Amino acid sequence: MGAGIKLVHNGFRASRVLTRKLFYLQYDYFAKKEYDAIWNDIADGQRFSSEEVKRYKNRWKWSHANIIPTNLYKVCATISGKRSADFLPDNVYNHSIEPVINNKQVSHAYADKALYDRLLGSHKKLLPVTLLKNVNGIFFDGLGNQVADPEKQIQSFITNEEKLLVKPSIDSWGGRDVYVFYKNNGRFTLKNKDTELTLKWLLRKFEKDFVIQQVLKQHPFYRQFNESSFNTFRVFTYRSVADNKLHLLHVALRIGKPDSEVDNIKMGGTAIVVKPSGELNDFALLKTMRKIEHVPNKPELKLKELGKLHKIDEIKATALELAEYVPHSRLIGFDMSIDEDDNIRLVEINTSNIGIGAQIMIGPFFGEFTQEVIDYCKKMKKVDILKIY
Amino acid sequence: MKTVKKIAGFFYRVTKKAAKIQSWYLHHFACYLNGRRVWKRIKKKQKQTNVEAGLISANKAYWKPLCSMVPQVFIKEFTALTGIKSELFVPENIYFTTIEPLLNNASISSAYEDKAIIDWMHSGNYFPKIFIRNIHGTYYSEKGEVIQPVLDFGNGTIEKVVVKPSVGSQGGKNIYLFEKNGSQWICEEGHVLSIEFMESRFGMNFIVQEYIHQHPFFSQFNPSSVNTLRVMTYRSVKDEQIHVIQVVLRVGKDGSVVDNQSSGGYVCGIGADGCIRNYAINKKGDVVNKLAKGCVNLLDRMPVHMLDDVKQVAEHIAQRHVHSRLLGFDFCVDKDEQIKLIEVNNMDLAIDFIQQVNGPLFGEFTQEIRDYCLQHKHRLKHRII
Numbered sequence: 001m002g003a004g005i006k007l008v009h010n011g012f013r014a015s016r017v018l019t020r021k022l023f024y025l026q027y028d029y030f031a032k033k034e035y036d037a038i039w040n041d042i043a044d045g046q047r048f049s050s051e052e053v054k055r056y057k058n059r060w061k062w063s064h065a066n067i068i069p070t071n072l073y074k075v076c077a078t079i080s081g082k083r084s085a086d087f088l089p090d091n092v093y094n095h096s097i098e099p100v101i102n103n104k105q106v107s108h109a110y111a112d113k114a115l116y117d118r119l120l121g122s123h124k125k126l127l128p129v130t131l132l133k134n135v136n137g138i139f140f141d142g143l144g145n146q147v148a149d150p151e152k153q154i155q156s157f158i159t160n161e162e163k164l165l166v167k168p169s170i171d172s173w174g175g176r177d178v179y180v181f182y183k184n185n186g187r188f189t190l191k192n193k194d195t196e197l198t199l200k201w202l203l204r205k206f207e208k209d210f211v212i213q214q215v216l217k218q219h220p221f222y223r224q225f226n227e228s229s230f231n232t233f234r235v236f237t238y239r240s241v242a243d244n245k246l247h248l249l250h251v252a253l254r255i256g257k258p259d260s261e262v263d264n265i266k267m268g269g270t271a272i273v274v275k276p277s278g279e280l281n282d283f284a285l286l287k288t289m290r291k292i293e294h295v296p297n298k299p300e301l302k303l304k305e306l307g308k309l310h311k312i313d314e315i316k317a318t319a320l321e322l323a324e325y326v327p328h329s330r331l332i333g334f335d336m337s338i339d340e341d342d343n344i345r346l347v348e349i350n351t352s353n354i355g356i357g358a359q360i361m362i363g364p365f366f367g368e369f370t371q372e373v374i375d376y377c378k379k380m381k382k383v384d385i386l387k388i389y
Numbered sequence: 390m391k392t393v394k395k396i397a398g399f400f401y402r403v404t405k406k407a408a409k410i411q412s413w414y415l416h417h418f419a420c421y422l423n424g425r426r427v428w429k430r431i432k433k434k435q436k437q438t439n440v441e442a443g444l445i446s447a448n449k450a451y452w453k454p455l456c457s458m459v460p461q462v463f464i465k466e467f468t469a470l471t472g473i474k475s476e477l478f479v480p481e482n483i484y485f486t487t488i489e490p491l492l493n494n495a496s497i498s499s500a501y502e503d504k505a506i507i508d509w510m511h512s513g514n515y516f517p518k519i520f521i522r523n524i525h526g527t528y529y530s531e532k533g534e535v536i537q538p539v540l541d542f543g544n545g546t547i548e549k550v551v552v553k554p555s556v557g558s559q560g561g562k563n564i565y566l567f568e569k570n571g572s573q574w575i576c577e578e579g580h581v582l583s584i585e586f587m588e589s590r591f592g593m594n595f596i597v598q599e600y601i602h603q604h605p606f607f608s609q610f611n612p613s614s615v616n617t618l619r620v621m622t623y624r625s626v627k628d629e630q631i632h633v634i635q636v637v638l639r640v641g642k643d644g645s646v647v648d649n650q651s652s653g654g655y656v657c658g659i660g661a662d663g664c665i666r667n668y669a670i671n672k673k674g675d676v677v678n679k680l681a682k683g684c685v686n687l688l689d690r691m692p693v694h695m696l697d698d699v700k701q702v703a704e705h706i707a708q709r710h711v712h713s714r715l716l717g718f719d720f721c722v723d724k725d726e727q728i729k730l731i732e733v734n735n736m737d738l739a740i741d742f743i744q745q746v747n748g749p750l751f752g753e754f755t756q757e758i759r760d761y762c763l764q765h766k767h768r769l770k771h772r773i774i
Contacts, residue, residue, distance in 0.1 A: 011411075011415060015408055015412060015415070016408075018404075018408070019404060022404045026397055029397060030397075102525075103525045103556070103594070105556065105557065106499050106500040106525075106556060108499075108500070109497045109498075109499070109712075112497060115711075118709075136494055136712045137626070138624075146629060207768065209494075241526065244527045244535050327506075327524040327525060327527060327529060328500070328503075328525045329525070330526075380526075380592065380593070
């Protein structure tokens, strides 16, 4: 290799390292600030010894994180009532754990909602019915046949459908850009708006990579939590680095805010952790981190009185079966629920930025597997990809 | 808190922008330096290297709307080697920074390159048998069950196996050929095959694969390497039909296990008539008319064995790769005349050798690709690994 090319390569390498470091530095800073603010609100005279805090810092100092947010430990320990150094800092998870236990170079492909049917073999029946999808600019119908006239295809939905769900198939998170269109005078429009579902609108909004699906109707048991959204479970599965066996880590029920069509936390929804017994946790958390003992916005639904959740064991078992289809990721978050015909449905597979907030309510994210995860991540090299837009 | 957040946000946005600009220019510069290095070598060795000024300016005018940086070295190099006078030759820097990222979705395509799941993704008997597959640290059987790996291949009937990384490998690096020696498997470098060896060498994501005994037509070029056909397909942005746009034959250097040009191998062009062109070129720009120590004379322009069948298989498999409009397949034909797909490439496709031996990369599709890229240039994303 010539000296000039070597110089250019080294310059490029240095710029990559610098950008990555700055990205993580600002991430660390905001993680710390976020938990500092929460701790200020909920501290209420709680005391933690300096040894305890030091033990927590030592537990995670091996990671690439620039800052260990000790207030995260205090918040988690106070709310969950468990004083364990295993509470995983968000920034450590993003820096040093997810890029090791999940192959981020490959995992994006598994998050493509338009191609779940190819991935899931016999389990594809769990997916919502896809009517039209755009993959890299190419239109396909639900059966995977190429569609020559997508405009005509969209018009044809008027005959059989009352509502349509439109969402991006890749690079989406937090319920962003998810739209529900309603049949209105022979056309599909957004609720309370005149925006009509047309090919032109789709291409302007998404350009490419999106799906049009039938809207799932949820089971009455789950509808009681919030009628407007399809309330799903986020089921976390983990393939152990010690024995390669699949385990269920946590389950959380996500509930949309009133009148919202999505259940994502980012869009105002809440999540309540499910106990191993299959019942909802004894308390839910408001945005202010105040504990409440009923379903948010539903004071009549007392968490302790709801009993075992409908078909929760079947959902857990199905998530473990589904995890077999995603070999490049050890940690996966499946969004699943039960439809009105009592069938299990899979809405989404998450392999990156999975969200580890459940630990605040129920205890350390990796629980009994924490030590093996730490040992593994110390030993193995991470493959990290940052997208710069 | 809000002010700090605002300042930090601004600082981060500035850094991102700087990194984006830097990576953009560095990519262009690296491609240019690489092209200049090859051009200098070719200039020394070729007799006819004069390229008309009109052709250079036509090439510049053609690609300038897509990118302001259109180096002259590429058109000079490709014209001097092929003798084809066309402004459609694609400058490498524009290909890597603009065309490929717009035609292929890089963040998704890595998964489709994974050699450990290639036979799970596609139907048909086109793949060498995989004896051991390690996917992100876990060993799987052919049926996808988690297993404990054993070094017993094909019930003792197998004499040679290939061990290689399954994700993110380039240029034939870290590929080992192991031969059975009594109860052990030993490679040329003297390593003994074991699970510990593979885990220490690759960490994770690797495969142990059947060795392909290639057809005599292909082994005549160099018997030590599996000499593959690199078939490049393109899914048209106009009608979504798959087209085979280029085919070249890659030949390993004497004694090499791999056929990659970066490992010393040669590339021979294949014309529209299905015959091998009359010269081959290596990475250093050495042009030869004879291969296999003079035993194969390229001036004979031999028709490539089973080329049409290989093209058909490429078109069939490309249908499944919806996230990538451009694909590079490495095919070989075994001794039983079975077509075998060694790997599918959808990122950082090596295009230099194709234009060095075959002519303009996209041929008749150049105009539609250029127009598409112009129209969608705003979509370009940058990623940092």
